[in-house]
Amino acid sequence: MHILLLHAYGMGGTIRTVLNLAAYLAREHDVEIVSLTRTNEEPFFPMPPGVRLRFLDDRIAPRGRLAEFLARRPSRLVPEEEKAYLNMSLLTDLRLARYLRSLRGGVVIGTRPAFNLAMGLFAPPEVLTIGQEHVTLESHGPQLQTQIKRRYGRLDAFTTLTRADLKEYTRLLKGNPPGRLLRIPNAIPDLAGEESSLEEKVVVGIGRVVWAKGFDRLVNAWKSVAETHPDWVLRIYGGGTPEREEKLRDRIDAAGLSDKVFLMGSTPEIGVELSKASIYAVSSRYEGFGMTILEAMSKGVPVVSFNCPHGPKEIITDGHDGLLVRSKKAAALAAGICRLIEDEELRREMGANALKTAASYDMEVIGAQWTALLAELDERRPQPECSLGTPV
Structure with missing residues (x-):
């Protein structure tokens, strides 16, 4: 299983929830988090046990001439309305496309429109593609929504965090829906600290x-x-x-x-x-x-x-x-x-x-929803044709 993040080395709600999901999936699956960029020596949050981390664009190490040239060119994969646009470049476009093309089977999960759109274009047919929305449809500009409408139908599944957003996506993708469109909310990660006494002012x-x-x-x-x-x-x-x-x-x-x-x-x-x-x-x-x-x-x-x-x-x-x-x-x-x-x-x-x-948002509860979705998609995965050969 491969989960795409913009910068797994940073901090933020999406990163924390993705690490929480990765920890759950790693119980039964080989899980890799793929960070588009590397901006620090070490991740802000520790990686869960059994979860690998790789990066596609190392921004703290020297690049070669060609990589530097490509890194100065704007992204062509996503419109400027995508909030990750300024963090992307022609270099990250090429490395993301190459990475997706290299996959052989398994599951890839995207965590923002830039990745969901790229998965629809470059992931091989035998790879199950699951897109996620971590903000809202209405927070995306019209040009980006147009691309979402055209290309999210190529995904095997797409999940929203809220019922309200599921309703909006159902309306937008009515003519070109993904294989499965559903709501799976985020689960609460294990947090240090005791229950509050509610006495502190x-x-x-x-x-x-x-x-x-x-x-x-x-x-x-x-x-x-x-x-x-x-x-x-x-x-x-x-x-x-x-x-x-x-x-x-x-x-x-x-x-x-x-x-x-x-x-x-x-x-x-x-x-x-x-x-x-x-x-x-x-x-x-x-x-x-x-x-x-x-x-x-x-x-x-x-x-x-x-x-x-x-x-x-x-x-x-x-x-x-x-x-x-x-x-x-x-x-x-x-x-x-x-x-x-x-x-x-x-x-x-x-x-x-x-x-x-x-x-009701415990990882065991939400994780069961992911397990059910993965099982359903795996059942529907096209099986390769095989020849029975000539009878003896």
């Missing part, structure tokens, strides 16, 4: 420091929270470009919250940090799924989240294991956070229910 936010995560809105919300609950603090975990981090830090300082809101940077042990939190806040403008919501729930931490497309409302049951904020205003998010701060009994009730919700 700490609210946590997690994610890359990018516009989509809406940390500017979370900081604005914290102005109201800090006024009524000055003994509570907000910790934001996640990295970003120096420019984005500085801009967010300036916003925190301008709001007079430098001793209330802390940018904690990236950590490979997010479970430990969640176990110290009493509330998890999601300020995203959109989410492909919301993996960190489940991770917080697995530590018994209730969630307050904007009701953004697509993931939160499919995970959170409003008033049961968290709060869904239907307004997009920071004040509404602040009100939800304050409600859980002020009502300890409700916070603990929702935390207990969050644990039950998280259990």
Whole structure:
């Protein structure tokens, strides 16, 4: 089994969930993670036992003249709307195509449109191809959606993380569907750290420091929270470009919250940090799924989240294991956070229910869905013709 990642050496939700799936599949299969690029000496996250890692474009070692020439030429495999476009080049195009062409049987899983489209073009017929969507269809531009509509029908299967996105893909691919189109959500990885006591006066936010995560809105919300609950603090975990981090830090300082809101940077042990939190806040403008919501729930931490497309409302049951904020205003998010701060009994009730919700996303549960899909595709795999020969 071969799983394609843009940069397995980095950090992020897709990387963590892919490693989780790879660990499960490696129980019964020979699993290889293929990183399009290598940008660090060692991966940020450790590779699971029994899982091999290879890379196609080493960006920390010197290249030859021809490779350098190709690396300076833009990608021709995917349109500019693909978010990986700037990380790709004519060199990665050629190496990805060559790698896919070299496969002999087995299964290849793509984790973004660039890979899914390439698999449809270059994977040999005897290789089972499974595409994944880790964000949402609507986050892709029209040119990219056109290519998806034309070429995803070549895939043996395609999976989405949410029911809402499955509905959108079903509509788009109606005239040219893949062999199987279904939803398989991400599973929760094993996280270090104990179940939260819900006693610490700490609210946590997690994610890359990018516009989509809406940390500017979370900081604005914290102005109201800090006024009524000055003994509570907000910790934001996640990295970003120096420019984005500085801009967010300036916003925190301008709001007079430098001793209330802390940018904690990236950590490979997010479970430990969640176990110290009493509330998890999601300020995203959109989410492909919301993996960190489940991770917080697995530590018994209730969630307050904007009701953004697509993931939160499919995970959170409003008033049961968290709060869904239907307004997009920071004040509404602040009100939800304050409600859980002020009502300890409700916070603990929702935390207990969050644990039950998280259990339904255990790797054993989600892994069984992958096992069933692989078995179904293997049954449908065309068998090579063979000659019975001349009777003796």
